[in-house]
Structures are given as C-alpha cells and as structure tokens.
Amino acid sequence: MGRGSAVYRRLMLALFGNRLVERLVTRFGARLASRFVAGEDRTSALLMVQRLNRIGISATLDHLGESVRSLNAAAGFREEYLRLLDGIRLQKARSTVSVKPTQMGLALDPECCLRNVRQIAERARKAGTSVCLDMEDSRYTEATLDLVRQLREEGFANVTTVLQSYLFRSEQDAARLLQEGIALRLVKGAYQEKKEIAFANSEDILLQLHKLIRLHLDSGAFVAIGSHDDRVIGEVRSYAERTGIDRSLFEFQMLYGLRMEEQAKLAGLGYQVRCYVPYGRQWYPYFTRRLAEKPGNLWLVVRNLFR
Ligand SMILES: Cc1cc2nc3c(=O)[nH]c(=O)nc-3n(C[C@H](O)[C@H](O)[C@H](O)COP(=O)(O)OP(=O)(O)OC[C@H]3O[C@@H](n4cnc5c(N)ncnc54)[C@H](O)[C@@H]3O)c2cc1C
Incomplete structure (x- = not known):
C-alpha cells in the first residue's frame, strides 16, 4: 500500500471508529449506504x-x-x-x-x-x-x-x-x-x-x-x-x-x-x-471498510446522495 493510501485508510478507520460519527452516519440512514448495500x-x-x-x-x-x-x-x-x-x-x-x-x-x-x-x-x-x-x-x-x-x-x-x-x-x-x-x-x-x-x-x-x-x-x-x-x-x-x-x-x-x-x-x-x-x-462496519479502501469510494457515496 502506498504511504498516501495507508494514511487515508488509517484516518478513515479512526474517524468511523468514533461512536459519535457512527451514530450520526447511522441516523442519516440507509440512503448513504445504498451505493454499496442492496437494501435492508x-x-x-x-x-x-x-x-x-x-x-x-x-x-x-x-x-x-x-x-x-x-x-x-x-x-x-x-x-x-x-x-x-x-x-x-x-x-x-x-x-x-x-x-x-x-x-x-x-x-x-x-x-x-x-x-x-x-x-x-x-x-x-x-x-x-x-x-x-x-x-x-x-x-x-x-x-x-x-x-x-x-x-x-x-x-x-x-x-x-x-x-x-x-x-x-x-x-x-x-x-x-x-x-x-x-x-x-x-x-x-x-x-x-x-x-x-x-x-x-x-x-x-x-x-x-x-x-x-x-x-x-x-x-x-x-x-x-x-x-x-x-x-x-x-x-x-x-x-x-x-x-x-x-x-x-x-x-x-x-x-x-x-x-x-x-x-x-x-x-x-x-x-x-x-x-x-x-x-x-x-451495514455500518461494511460500509466504512469500503470508504476506507479508497477516496474514490467516498466520492461515489456523495454522488449517490444527490441523485
Ligand atoms: C467479492 C469480494 C469478496 C471479498 N471478500 C473478502 C474477505 O472475505 N476478506 C477480506 O479480508 N477481504 C475481502 N474482500 C476485500 C479485498 O480483500 C480488498 O480489500 C478489496 O477488494 C480491495 O482490493 P482490490 O484488489 O479490489 O482493489 P484495490 O487494491 O483497492 O485497488 C487497486 C486498483 O484497482 C482499481 N480499482 C479498485 N477499485 C476500483 C473501483 N471501484 N473503480 C475503478 N477502479 C478500481 C484502481 O486502479 C486501484 O488503484 C473481498 C473483495 C471482493 C471483491
């Protein structure tokens, strides 16, 4: 893994490991995750x-x-x-x-x-x-x-x-x-x-x-x-x-x-x-692993929100 991607991954995993962030993201609802999850x-x-x-x-x-x-x-x-x-x-x-x-x-x-x-x-x-x-x-x-x-x-x-x-x-x-x-x-x-x-x-x-x-x-x-x-x-x-x-x-x-x-x-x-x-x-742990994988995945989720 390149140094840049390793830092990005650690940062994202630390961010999403935070309880407050988890509560916020989960509350935002399934719409956020629907890019990577087929449904509830x-x-x-x-x-x-x-x-x-x-x-x-x-x-x-x-x-x-x-x-x-x-x-x-x-x-x-x-x-x-x-x-x-x-x-x-x-x-x-x-x-x-x-x-x-x-x-x-x-x-x-x-x-x-x-x-x-x-x-x-x-x-x-x-x-x-x-x-x-x-x-x-x-x-x-x-x-x-x-x-x-x-x-x-x-x-x-x-x-x-x-x-x-x-x-x-x-x-x-x-x-x-x-x-x-x-x-x-x-x-x-x-x-x-x-x-x-x-x-x-x-x-x-x-x-x-x-x-x-x-x-x-x-x-x-x-x-x-x-x-x-x-x-x-x-x-x-x-x-x-x-x-x-x-x-x-x-x-x-x-x-x-x-x-x-x-x-x-x-x-x-x-x-x-x-x-x-x-x-x-x-869906939260699965979803955050996908986001931590690469910055492009974060972009996919944001785009999905505005469709
Ligand atoms: C079907 C499946 C099952 C899995 N099961 C497990 C499991 O049981 N245990 C486990 O630990 N891991 C599992 N994984 C995750 C896996 O270990 C990797 O973390 C994940 O697939 C990222 O590696 P990658 O080879 O796909 O691409 P990466 O290493 O993330 O990216 C390498 C390159 O591939 C290209 N690329 C990657 N994603 C995209 C994209 N979305 N669009 C365009 N280009 C892209 C880019 O050029 C990128 O630079 C699974 C993955 C898949 C696909």
Whole structure:
C-alpha cells in the first residue's frame, strides 16, 4: 500500500471508529449506504440478484453483521440465512451465500458456530448452492480454516472460504487447501494487520495474489478472484488465454456498487462473474471498510446522495 493510501485508510478507520460519527452516519440512514448495500431486507436483496442474473451475473449474498455479542444473536443471523437460502431455492436464483464466521459466534463459542454453519451448509445443499466463509481479521484465520476442514470431513463439499494475499501464511495455506480440494476466493485482504504477519506494501500484496492465482489456475482447480483491480483482472485473463485454461475454471468476483459496468462487460465477454451483494440493517462496519479502501469510494457515496 502506498504511504498516501495507508494514511487515508488509517484516518478513515479512526474517524468511523468514533461512536459519535457512527451514530450520526447511522441516523442519516440507509440512503448513504445504498451505493454499496442492496437494501435492508431479504426481499430487496433477492430482487437485486434477479436483476443481476438477468444480465448474466451470478451473486453471493451476504447478510450484514459481524462479531455478535451473544449466541442468541448468532442464532438469529443463522435463521435469516436459512430463510435466505429458501428464497434462493424458490426463486431458482444463481446465487451462493457468504457468511462471516464471527456472525455465527466464532469468537464466543466455536462449537456453536460450527453447528450454525453446518445448518446453513445443509440448507444450501438443499438449494443446490454453496456457502463461502468470508475471511475476517487474522485472529480468526486458523479457526475459520478449521471450520471449513471439519465440514469438509463431514461431507460438505459446498463449503468454501477465502485467503488474503497480504498474509505471509497464505502461500502455505493455499497449497494445503488445494491438496484438500477446498475451493477458494482469493483476495488482497481488507483488515489492518501487523507488519510481523502481513505485507504492507501494495506491490508485495499484488505479487503474492498473482502467485496464489497461478498456483490454482495451473492445478486445474476452480478458483474465484475477488478484486476490482485491472492489473489482477488483466493478468488472469492473459494468463488463462496464454495457457489455454478454460473459463469454467475461474470466476471474477466484485462487490455490489463497484465497477458494475466492468462486471457486465466481463460477463458479456463470456467470463464467469459473481457480484457480492450485501444487505441488512447492520451495514455500518461494511460500509466504512469500503470508504476506507479508497477516496474514490467516498466520492461515489456523495454522488449517490444527490441523485
Ligand atoms: C467479492 C469480494 C469478496 C471479498 N471478500 C473478502 C474477505 O472475505 N476478506 C477480506 O479480508 N477481504 C475481502 N474482500 C476485500 C479485498 O480483500 C480488498 O480489500 C478489496 O477488494 C480491495 O482490493 P482490490 O484488489 O479490489 O482493489 P484495490 O487494491 O483497492 O485497488 C487497486 C486498483 O484497482 C482499481 N480499482 C479498485 N477499485 C476500483 C473501483 N471501484 N473503480 C475503478 N477502479 C478500481 C484502481 O486502479 C486501484 O488503484 C473481498 C473483495 C471482493 C471483491
């Protein structure tokens, strides 16, 4: 990450971490967040998936909320995912779901979290779709991988996860997960990590991402690439072209509200594209992470207010 962007990111994260700012932004309402969030309820989210599917884009739905403070709250989130999966099945939507392990209680009780995710994986199987466990900050990396492995051992081939290229450990994790046949979404990483465990420089993060992507493409295993970066998208396209890798073996994933035209363009060119569609009332942490990512996102939100 360049020095300027690192300072911007730290500044934004500090600003949005302030309780008063949080109260003000939340009160301003969902209109602010609507640039990046499909709506506050399931119906709006499923409607958005329908629209995306119509233009050849698949989806992955994320019911927003993280770091629950009670197991009751985690059970509530689990129930929402079960209803969401019923909606996906009834609507015959082309959509998977993405779940944050801490929303399912990982930080409070890993066993309970496992039970919650297992129920979601079962319902997803019934709906003919899969569950991706999003990767949160490094305190949860090991526990998230344990969860996926455990469910895999129980026969849930429809549970996948994410690796972040900024973490030093990801190269080893990728090689092992590849052997275990666990499908991955590869991303750069969105959290603030210590320099002892993660690359801080954007070139190093990009290099490691390219390395992880090639590892997967060369192996013939399916891989999802979560990035809006033209250097990443371009590299995947040209590498696949050069080496004759079939387009069914990878997909591009981007976030709802970002580079929507590029998403439609890639889908039009015959690439598999999946849009990550968040919805729900607890949009604040997700929304502020997007704003902290780059100044351009702040501008998108301001423009959205005056539309
Ligand atoms: C589908 C998906 C799922 C994700 N899941 C996780 C997860 O589970 N865990 C996690 O830690 N992180 C996750 N992330 C976030 C990810 O780790 C990065 O923080 C985020 O994607 C920013 O990196 P980037 O490669 O998209 O672009 P950046 O590194 O932010 O930007 C690099 C360059 O890309 C171009 N670019 C970026 N955004 C835009 C834009 N909006 N318009 C035009 N050009 C742009 C610009 O040229 C920019 O300079 C996910 C991201 C996606 C897309």
